[in-house]
Amino acid sequence: MAFEELLSQVGGLGRFQILHLVFILPSLMVLIPHILLENFAAAIPGHRCWVHILDNNTGSDNETGILSEDALLRISIPLDSNQRPEKCRRFVHPQWQLLHLNGTIHSTSEADTEPCVDGWVYDQSYFPSTIVTKWDLVCDYQSLKSVVQFLLLTGMLVGGIIGGHFSDRFGRRLILRWCFLQLAITDTCAAFAPTFPVYCVLRFLAGFSSMIIISNNSLLITEWIRPNSKALVVILSSGALSIGQIILGGLAYVFRDWQTLHVVVSVPFFVFFLLSRWLVESARWLIITKKLDEGLKALRKVAHTNGIKNAEETLNIEVVRSTMQEELDAAQTKTTVCDLFRNPSMRKRICILVFLRFANTIPFYGTMVNLQHVGSNIFLLQVLYGAVALIVRCLALLTLNHMGRRISQILFMFLVGLSILANTFVPKELQILRVALACLGIGCSSATFSSVAVHFIELIPTVLRARASGIDLMASRIGAALAPLLMTLTVFYTTLPWIIYGTFPIIGGLVVFLLPETKNLPLPDTIKDVENQWSLALSPRLECHGAISAHCNFCLLDSNYSPISASKVAGITGTHHHVRLIFVFLYRQGFTMLIRLVLNS
Structure with missing residues (x-):
């Protein structure tokens, strides 16, 4: 936590x-x-079986020049229970007698049908091509679409665990x-995947x-x-993520072909990989891992960029070591993932x-699946979702700054x-109200x-923050995979x-x-900081606006009062400060009286 003093310089x-x-953010x-x-x-676009009499472009069948497309479709494709053409079956032979019937019949039970052995014909009004149309992921193979989404979520799960360990x-x-480059290459190659x-x-x-x-983006900046x-x-x-959802709706509307869309969203990451060489490693992590020279170099570079003069004179190895001595001593003990569960506070x-991550992920994905069934215009729904999320996330900033972390989470x-x-x-008839509640x-x-x-960032120490983030994200991915499965309980x-x-x-x-x-x-750097953080927040030895003065009567209640560094109690001032001091004073007086009663008895 002493790193905050270096950061202030x-x-x-x-x-x-x-x-x-x-x-x-980009x-x-x-x-x-x-x-x-x-x-x-x-x-998944609209689709039906390919039939020779309707979809053969050679023109060898005389019937194609006489009958309309609707008539040919009627004699070639059976109707489902909703009196619409079946998507996964066709007649073995054309049913010419259906042309002479005024009504409809359940022809699937009266005529032989077969699966789509020659492939499918797809509606290209929305999408000229998708992975569904490329590899025919419909009918008996429709579950393979879920395999892609499952593997993506599994990759995020594995990446969160392994990446957290490697980052620490x-x-x-x-x-x-490395991940910038890997993402750019893999998703660009995915656009041209042969199988x-x-x-x-x-x-x-x-x-x-x-x-x-x-x-890592979040860790590196925070x-x-x-x-x-x-x-x-x-x-x-997080607002940038919501803007990204809006951008996706616009890009998907402009680039309807799935391969083009893949390339368009992948190429920018080659640029991010090249520009990332100017990023500065976290000095907090460098110092905690005993790379003092590199940490000092990073601190001086930041000071130079921020226009802090004489940084080289005021910042040296001795200053860094003396300021972070307690953290460096604690870092001598090698930390592992087990330390997250060995210490009671951690x-x-x-x-x-x-x-909390698991409990929020389940309704998030459950509601998102429901939103997709609100209407057929998925482009507009994607933009609507991103816009609503962006607005409410901006509101979260106000609640976090004025109401604190706990009250904000409880409220939302x-x-x-x-x-x-x-x-x-x-x-279900009140669609507008249902959409509003879903949003x-x-x-x-x-x-x-x-x-x-x-x-999360303020509760987990630097030495374990990335690994804990991996475990936290693992819970998120499990919740994401479980949310659709819960729908089977209907x-x-x-x-x-x-x-x-x-x-x-x-x-x-x-x-x-x-x-x-x-x-x-301040952010905790070691497990010892975590143990002291809660007591620090409730400590009676607090400064009142930086110094003791006659304006703060509660500060004078304890003759042993000795203020500590303001950087360690930033924000615990004003009314909240006074209320805490009152409770601490009453607690001390009551405890003292109890001891006296015991001794007198």
Whole structure:
């Protein structure tokens, strides 16, 4: 936590941090289309069986010049229960007698039918080509589309775990650069995949890279930001993801061909890879991993960029070592993933944070699947979803700064749960109200993601932050995979999945009370900082606006009062400061009286 003192000397929010954001935010905007690409690249268009008499272009059949296309379709394709042409079967032989019938019959039970042995004909009004039309992923093979999405999510799951370990070991910047290049290559090659299995493998590798890019971008910028600006930076990053969803809707509308869309969203990452050589590694991570020379070099570079003069004179190895001595001593002990669960304070925090991520991911994906059934214009729905999420995420910034981390999460998680539960009782005829509630649920769920992300960074120490992020993202991917499976519970009770979607975030909102408030507190660097963080937030030895004065009567209640560094108690001033001092004073007086009673007895 002493790193905040070094950061204050080089600038916690200056030109350097702005330049970092200018690079990171566009990369996040272009990244989100990769994750949601199958919404358009794997869209299932209208289709029917290919039939010789209708789709043969040789013109050898005399009937094609006499009968209309609708008539030929009627004698070649049976009708389903809704009196529409079947998508997966055709007549073995043309049923000419159907031309003389005024009504319709259930011809599938009266005439021999067969599967689409010669392939399918696709409606190209929306999409000229998708992976579904390229590899015929319809009818008996329609489940293969879900295989692609499953492998993408699995890649994100594996990437979050492995990438977190590598980032803590080799640095945020190096792993981030590698993933930029890997994502650019894999998704560009996916556009030209010769077979479906090759496409699946490439999408798995793309998912592996995308999750690491999200987590390392967040870590790299937040570890260079002063405490009272972290919420702003996280909200900007999550807002960039929402803008990316809007961009995807526009790109998919312009580039309807799936191969062109793949290339368009992949090429920018070659540019990001080249530009990432100017990124600066986290000095916080460098110092904690005992790379003092490199950490000092990074600090001086930031100070120079921020226009801090005489940085080389005030910053040297001795200053860095003396300032971070406690953290360096703690870093002598090698940390592993097991340390997240060995220490009671860390175990409590990581378990609660993982559950919060899981509890919010399930309704998020459950609501998103429901939104896709609102209308047929998926381009507009994608833009609508991104716009609502962006607006509510901006609102999250205000609540985080004014209401704190815990209250913000509780508020948004309760709104998510209540909007979903309310939607279960709204009749299907009231489509506008249902859409509004669904959008409210998605928007508040997005705001919850942002709030949890801010709280997560402030609760986990630097030495374990990337690994903990991998575990946290693993819970998110498990929730994403589980959300669609819950819809199978409709066979028992129609609204049961939605009741589960709505209950999880409400339970998560109650669990948030078990976490400490971290608003404006410095980031913890070691596990010892985590143990001291909660006591620091409640410590009675606090400064009142930087110094003791006669204007603060509560500061004078304790004759042993001794103020500590203001950088360690930033934000714990004013009314909240006084209230805490009152409770601490009453607690001390009561405890003293209890001891006296025991001794006197």
